[in-house]
Amino acid sequence: MGHFYEEADEFHKLLTDRGFIDDIYKSIQQSDKGDTVVTALEILKKTNKMPIIPKSPESGDASRFFRQLADQTLEDEDYRNAFDLYNQAVRCAPKDSSHTMLEAYFGRSRLHFATGTCPGACIADIEKCLAWKNTVIESKLKKMKAISQRKLKAIPTLPQNSFxxxxxxxxxxxxxxxxxxxxxxxxxxxxxxxxxxxxxxxxxxxxxxxxxxAYVGHLDAQNELRACHFCHAFTLNLIPCDNCRYILFCSEKCKKLCWEEYHNVECHIIHIHDLITAHRPVYPLTVNAAIKLKNKCSWEEFKSISFDLGLEEMTSSLINEVYDVNNKVSILRCNKNKHFVFGQTYNAVFIYAFYIHYLESVPSFFPREPKAKDEAIRALGRVLVHLHEATGHILxxxxxxxxxxxxxxxxxxxxxxxxxxxxxxxxxxxxxxxxxxxxxxxxxxxxxxxxxxxxxxxxxxxxxxxxxxxxxxxxxxxxxxxxxxxxxxxxxxxxxxxxxxxxxxxxxxxxxxxxxxxxxxxxxxxxxxxxxxxxxxxxxxxxxxxxxxxxxxxxxxxxxxxxxxxxxxxxxxxxxxxxxxxxxxxxxxxx
Structure with a gap:
């Protein structure tokens, strides 16, 4: 299956022909959108339209392919594309293959050395390479490091500017x-x-x-190989996630913080973001916001929160519950006053049903007991649709x-x-x-x-x-x-x-x-x-x-x-x- 939006007309016809279209329309009109998402989930299973999206495995061959392509691109002095390709090689290299990781980081250090403009970034990648103790290129790395250190020392220190x-x-x-x-x-x-x-x-x-x-953020597809998945910093020394081959971080600190906030769950489903949402940022943003909220509370509390949505909750909430990012429910307190939401909700409930289907395979995410799991799924559906319909404008x-x-x-x-x-x-x-x-x-x-x-x-x-x-x-x-x-x-x-x-x-x-x-x-x-x-x-x-x-x-x-x-x-x-x-x-x- 391609993007959901690519096959929307065909899917709508299927629902009409099979008699499911009235079911989904009626469920959208209900106040409890948790039921709507469950209805969409059941329809996807009955129509056999649940997409099968395999993860792209870490691959030494893929990493070497991108690294070799980057080497050629560097030789052609196409530095921007070489930078992207080396980061691609770093991103998909098997984390247990020190040789493949070394090749990727060494290639990127060669890029920084060739440009000569960022000796600090060059040294950072060289030090990663030296840690793997490869005797074949060790002397070359040390020479590159010595030259880069001289360049770094030659950069004048600018006076501090209090402004x-x-x-x-x-x-x-x-x-x-x-x-x-x-x-x-x-x-x-x-x-x-x-x-x-x-x-x-x-x-x-x-x-x-x-x-x-930000409560949560999402990188534009063009920036995924240039910026940190968590804090969105643009840096020359990006490092990969330890568990998936899809994202990069600027530091170990951001990697840890992101894992604690939402990536511990997102890591299992990140491969479906673009394949079913056609690069629409609202879906990864709302899904990660819901995961972040869930990580801050139990399923019982999450279920309780999921019933306290809507305009009346915004008007009766304390100021910090509405506007303070440090308050976990602040992202939910929005004025649900958007235009033409019915069609958006129709599309959204199926996409959120896709997400929930894949979240069911995430170890220990949902409760095991059937009744508790069903209630958790409905609560999550409620929150996701509310965020989609009512959340503050995406910046x-x-x-x-x-x-x-x-x-x-x-x-x-x-x-x-x-x-x-x-x-x-x-x-x-x-x-x-x-x-x-x-x-x-x-x-x-x-x-x-x-x-x-x-x-x-x-x-x-x-x-x-x-x-x-x-x-x-x-x-x-x-x-x-x-x-x-x-x-x-x-x-x-x-x-x-x-x-x-x-x-x-x-x-x-x-x-x-x-x-x-x-x-x-x-x-x-x-x-x-x-x-x-x-x-x-x-x-x-x-x-x-x-x-x-x-x-x-x-x-x-x-x-x-x-x-x-x-x-x-x-x-x-x-x-x-x-x-x-x-x-x-x-x-x-x-x-």
Whole structure:
């Protein structure tokens, strides 16, 4: 069986012909979605449509194939693809075959040595290789290590910059007492029976309002060979899972934390993620969120939680139960007010039935006693469908990383996905007052404009309109985020391709002139980044009535460029994005 979505019409016809379509429609209309998932599970078994998806075994032959292909690609100086292929070789090498693991790590160390730009990464892989005590290549490894150590020592130590070092930090005394991931400048009120997030005091433009870690995250398929499965850090020294050949981690610490949160179960079913969901991130996100919740409690407590879902639970819950990621039920407390959910639920219950079928084979996951197992399956189905229908919007996170080849700091790679207990429940606006900054599996929220006391906090789930040039923004926004928006950005079809001319007052002209002078001085290293950051936000504030103009976008882009550097300084992300050495030379000659 291919992706469920590839065969949806054929499957629907089968259900109609066999008389099952009414059963599933009636079950979807029931309030208890645990029964709906069980109905879907029974239908799949009766129709013999349960997919058989074998795991890809660890294979020395497969690892050697990818390593040999990487060797050839490295010889052709196609560094980006060589990096991906070496990581593929590392990922699928048998963990009990030291020789195959050695070949994969040695190949990757050769890549780092050939580029010469990241001696620290080269040394890290060489030390792994030396630990296997292979006398054939030991002398070569030691020579490579000595040369890399000299290069590492030659890299100048940059002076510490307090602006960079302390920017993404909320002091303990400034944290909200109930939701520690946000500052005391945030307040929670109830309006029309629903919680609402507002400013507790006047918030100046450029201020850090929140720093939140994801409840769970999911890498884009393009980043699976370049970033950590758990924290989403981009690193040159990824290591594999000890038990499956599908994911990579940045460190032993992340490997351990991920195992404790959800990978101890996910490891058994990870091979079905893409094969039945067509790379739709909502499914691995909701499944891993449910597993994480289950790992934090017994089946009895999980069953009890599964009945306490819905809008009434959100309105009656404590603030920390709704917005604090450290509270295990916070991911469930959502406003179940999405559009056109019936068709989505129809597709979703069958996919979650697939997952439950495979979870039944995970040792010790479900209770053994038949009645307890049935209740556990229904509870899990209840939670999964609730998360699918009601969870906060999925955030597509744009991270910053340094390209190991060109040394350029960029956000050119694909975005990743995460669920957030606080950020994912904020109101959407195409012209938001908060800007979402990706920090691997964290997000920082920065005030994009001055926010008055009592004003509702908003973000854009589709990216700020300055950064999204799509002419079909409303349609794509609904398709990707299920948001129906009729704001002036969408209605008037604002676009960076069609900016209007600014009509500035004399005061605005003076502010813009000062900003341009500072910008020139900044590029000559005569003005500190912190000054440029502050003045860019002052200028954006002065241009509050000049949205959709060339000048407004110019200031926004400069602000974004500084934030890009702040992102990199916080995450220290590094990957290989430029394909060929010739491209690197062209980039450097153009600088």
């Amino acid at each position: 960079f070092d302390n920017f993404f930090n909320i002091a303990d005394r400034e944290r909200h007492p109930k939701v520690p991931s946000v500052s005391r400048s945030v307040d929670f009120v109830v309006e029309n029976g629903l919680p609402k997030v507002v400013a507790a005091k006047n918030i100046p433009a450029g201020a850090l309002v929140a720093l939140e870690t 597509r996170i744009r991270n910053s990383a340094k390209d190991a080849m060109s040394d350029a700091i960029t956000s050119a790679h694909e975005r990743n996905y995460s669920l957030y207990s606080f950020t994912g429940k904020l109101k959407h606006s195409c012209d938001p007052n908060l800007y979402v900054v990706g920090l691997n599996n964290k997000v920082a929220l920065i005030a994009l404009k001055p926010i008055k006391t009592g004003e509702e906090l908003t973000i854009s789930y589709f990216g700020h309109w300055h950064e999204n040039v799509s002419r079909k923004r409303p349609l794509e926004m609904f398709y990707m985020s299920e948001i129906i928006c009729r704001c002036r950005v969408c209605v008037e079809e604002w676009s960076v391709l069609n900016l209007r001319a600014a009509k500035m007052s004399e005061q605005q002209k003076q502010i813009y002139k000062k900003w341009n002078q500072l910008k020139c001085a900044h590029y000559l290293d005569m003005v500190d980044c912190s000054v440029m950051y502050r003045e860019s936000f002052n200028c954006l504030n002065a241009f509050h009535n000049l949205a959709n103009t060339k000048e407004h976008k110019e200031v926004f882009d400069e602000m974004r460029r500084i934030i890009l550097v702040l992102q990199y300084e916080f995450t220290n992300n590094c990957t290989v994005l430029v394909e060929f050495k010739s491209n690197v030379l062209q980039l450097r000659s153009a600088e």
